[in-house]
């Protein structure tokens with residue numbers, strides 16, 4: 337679908353996200369000829385900077401983040417789309433500069449991308465409205481963190497909802513922009529093979545892992561008040577869980593998909609203090625080695641409180657109370673400074689009921705489907721197959737689908753995809769307000785419990801797969817995390 341002409345405004349336009357992700361993504365789509373010739377990007381921030389100074393900043397801070405080799409002429413054309421406007425978000429008067437910078441054409445799409453702290457969302461929306469900038473053809477994009485608990489998420493929804501209709505609000509979860517997440521939809525609903533088996537009768541458990549090698553880096557100020565539960569689990573992991581577990585939506589339309597995801601969130605079994613202490617592990621990294629490099633522990637990171645109780649790792653066993661999923665454990669896990677960078681979903685099927693071979697049933701690995709999001713994108717289906725030769729011995733074999741190999745088409749980063757969707761007015765890959773609230777509602781008892789818990793997160797060495805308690809959590813059910821179950825090289 338072609339994109340019609342637009343003015344795209346980045347609030348937080350000189351900030352980290354704009355330089356690291358948003359501007360490089362827009363450049364990539366420009367080079368790919370996705371942007372209309374006269375489309376414009378207006379970067380907004382508090383700094384009193386000249387246009388030239390801002391373009392120099394883009395050159396130094398954004399250009400190195402472009403993934404492909406930069407084509408000079410294309411880069412110059414891209415820069416010519418950009419305008420810097422100094423706006424102090426809390427000062428209504430200063431929105432006049434933005435009013436002047438925007439084109440007055442009624443038919444034009446206007447997108448306000450709020451890459452700012454959420455504490456500014458309400459003021460920015462109010463000031464956009466008061467300046468006459470919140471028109472019917474405007475859209476607003478909200479970057480995380482979308483709240484830090486249910487109440488603050490509700491407040492954001494209410495504040496932004498005063499100015500923009502739900503159909504104009506795009507809440508970003510960049511995991512939904514990843515190719516494999518969309519491929520999961522294709523796998524489940526574009527094939528007849530899996531859906532009949534996609535239920536408690538045939539699936540024994542599901543593991544969802546997002547592991548990172550990086551530590552908190554220079555984001556300690558934010559991270560120490562957030563932690564892995566808020567930063568990764570409440571959003572990215574729960575969104576992946578929704579796509580794995582949702583009922584077939586009636587279509588790919590935004591509300592059909594979002595209704596189906598909402599049903600999952602509302603069916604998640606709520607934790608009580610007792611079930612919570614048994615089924616959730618929080619950890620914090622200590623020093624150790626990642627890729628052979630010595631790295632400091634979380635509490636030794638510059639600026640970190642020496643007694644910080646912020647978790648950098650969470651593992652949990654969640655359950656979904658529906659006919660489809662009752663009793664099937666969903667093990668969720670995320671952490672920083674882990675042994676590898678990896679994001680994957682493992683769906684394990686039930687064991688065969690009886691062996692007709694001269695091998696005990698227990699020697700048959702149950703079938704499993706591994707859906708990889710990172711670092712490479714693909715699927716592997718583990719099957720039992722006969723080993724070559726005389727005897728009838730069965731062994732596990734893998735059926736591999738590498739998306740890069742299979743489809744040579746150029747790839748798109750998550751932010752490229754999501755920005756294009758905003759510009760096209762496609763809401764399917766964005767969270768609806770009620771989804772956001774349902775996710776916080778489920779997570780809240782965990783936050784409350786930890787707030788009152790005097791214990792610190794369990795320490796784990798950097799460069800490992802997290803605390804031993806995480807293996808014990810899944811081990812209690814007679815299972816292992818996938819990497820623990822893999823044969824040694």
Ligand code: BG6
Pocket residue numbers: 480548567568679710
């Ligand atoms: C962000 C978190 O939402 O996702 C970061 O705030 C995290 O802490 C990042 O590092 C991970 O994203 P990706 O796409 O690199 O897996």
